[in-house]
Amino acid sequence: xxxxxxxGMVGGGIGAFIGQVHRxxxxxxxxVQMIAGAFDIVPEKSLEQGRILGLDPARCYGTADEMIAAExxxxxxxxxxxxxxxxxxxxHFSIAKxxxxxxxHVMCEKPMTMxxxxxxxxxxxxxxxxxxxxxxxxxxxxxxxxxxxxxxxxGDLGRIRKVVVEYPQGWLxxxxxxxxxxxxxxxxxxxxxxxxxxxxIGTHAANLAEYVTGLKITEVLADLSRYLGGRLDDDGNxxxxxxxxxxxxxxxxxxxxxxxNGLNIWVYGDKKSLCWYQENPNIIRVIxxxxxxxxxKRGNPYVAAKSPAAARNVRTPSGHPEAFIEAFANHYMNFxxxxxxxxxxxxxxxxxxxFPSVADGVRGMKFISAVVASAKKGNVWVKI
Ligand code: NAI
Numbered sequence: 107x108x109x110x111x112x113x114g115m116v117g118g119g120i121g122a123f124i125g126q127v128h129r130x131x132x133x134x135x136x137x138v139q140m141i142a143g144a145f146d147i148v149p150e151k152s153l154e155q156g157r158i159l160g161l162d163p164a165r166c167y168g169t170a171d172e173m174i175a176a177e178x179x180x181x182x183x184x185x186x187x188x189x190x191x192x193x194x195x196x197x198h199f200s201i202a203k204x205x206x207x208x209x210x211h212v213m214c215e216k217p218m219t220m221x222x223x224x225x226x227x228x229x230x231x232x233x234x235x236x237x238x239x240x241x242x243x244x245x246x247x248x249x250x251x252x253x254x255x256x257x258x259x260x261g262d263l264g265r266i267r268k269v270v271v272e273y274p275q276g277w278l279x280x281x282x283x284x285x286x287x288x289x290x291x292x293x294x295x296x297x298x299x300x301x302x303x304x305x306x307i308g309t310h311a312a313n314l315a316e317y318v319t320g321l322k323i324t325e326v327l328a329d330l331s332r333y334l335g336g337r338l339d340d341d342g343n344x345x346x347x348x349x350x351x352x353x354x355x356x357x358x359x360x361x362x363x364x365x366x367n368g369l370n371i372w373v374y375g376d377k378k379s380l381c382w383y384q385e386n387p388n389i390i391r392v393i394x395x396x397x398x399x400x401x402x403k404r405g406n407p408y409v410a411a412k413s414p415a416a417a418r419n420v421r422t423p424s425g426h427p428e429a430f431i432e433a434f435a436n437h438y439m440n441f442x443x444x445x446x447x448x449x450x451x452x453x454x455x456x457x458x459x460x461f462p463s464v465a466d467g468v469r470g471m472k473f474i475s476a477v478v479a480s481a482k483k484g485n486v487w488v489k490i
Pocket of ligand 1: 116123144197215216217244291
């Protein structure tokens, strides 16, 4: 029996993108109840969103500070257990800090903070608080990404030589005018941080490469561009080195006309290579010089036999596709099971702990910082 955990949210107001995905994903398995929120930068709109969601008006707040103070004052058992932060980047640190210091577990959007210093400070706050902190790097929640990690770990690919990870989007090239609010805060350093494209999607790609290979990126050489003037980077090409002498290339772009969300990764070993593509996420292709191409399909017993993580993070039988919201739901399942394990005074299992943590957030900020420094210094190698 899983205790039903109570969820609060900051951000995710009417028309916002990612908050509604969090709400659907967290509740997918029926073990989370959404009961409170400060949903919008405009207090009246926050209350309106709460009304639309059918929440008790007494639990709909005008600001995050109000919510944290009021929920903290409620008796244990009534107050929220965790708070999901779904606001623009510049607000993550202060809201996460306030939540943790008030005793709430936190699920936070990426990039985790605005700077490396803030990220390190948040890691200390998490440790001191004893609360559980999750970071929503979506793509490691996909079961076939978990299989990819386990294929690499088991040595099926042999020695890893090279990683190519590409995250092409096109919406900031031409479509941004149809989504002006989302484009405005992402391209403005005051709300986005030191990077747009690398913070928004480059960090997802770097996190994916590190998760699948189990290796850290140690240095980068980056070339960033602004195809549309007067804003932060909207495109970037990064060469990187990883531990164990692995080399790689990371392309993240938001001006690739016609591209939607084409994240893909190739991992090349000396025996075999694999590819996962986010827009067809239920399969992994494995190729070699000696055997015909293999296609591993989500939900099959041969996947479960190879990867307990891929087996655990699946809800529907093979042939019934799962995708983005399920990947979010997997992170929520593991995050909330870790909270329950801590409550039961039990050490969470490796499978329960399989969600991005504050340490991934620190790495993400170091990646962004090194990439921006490399580009600024005239495309030189910068250590992470
Ligand atoms: P958005 O612009 O669609 O929505 C932001 C929402 O936050 C709005 O409702 C706004 O009113 C609200 N808000 C802003 N400041 C607030 C405050 N101080 N208190 C309460 N509400 C506040 O932005 P979007 O696309 O939903 O992005 C939000 C965050 O999620 C960003 O950090 C972004 O990087 C991340 N993100 C992550 C994705 C993933 O796959 N993990 C995908 C898209 C976004």
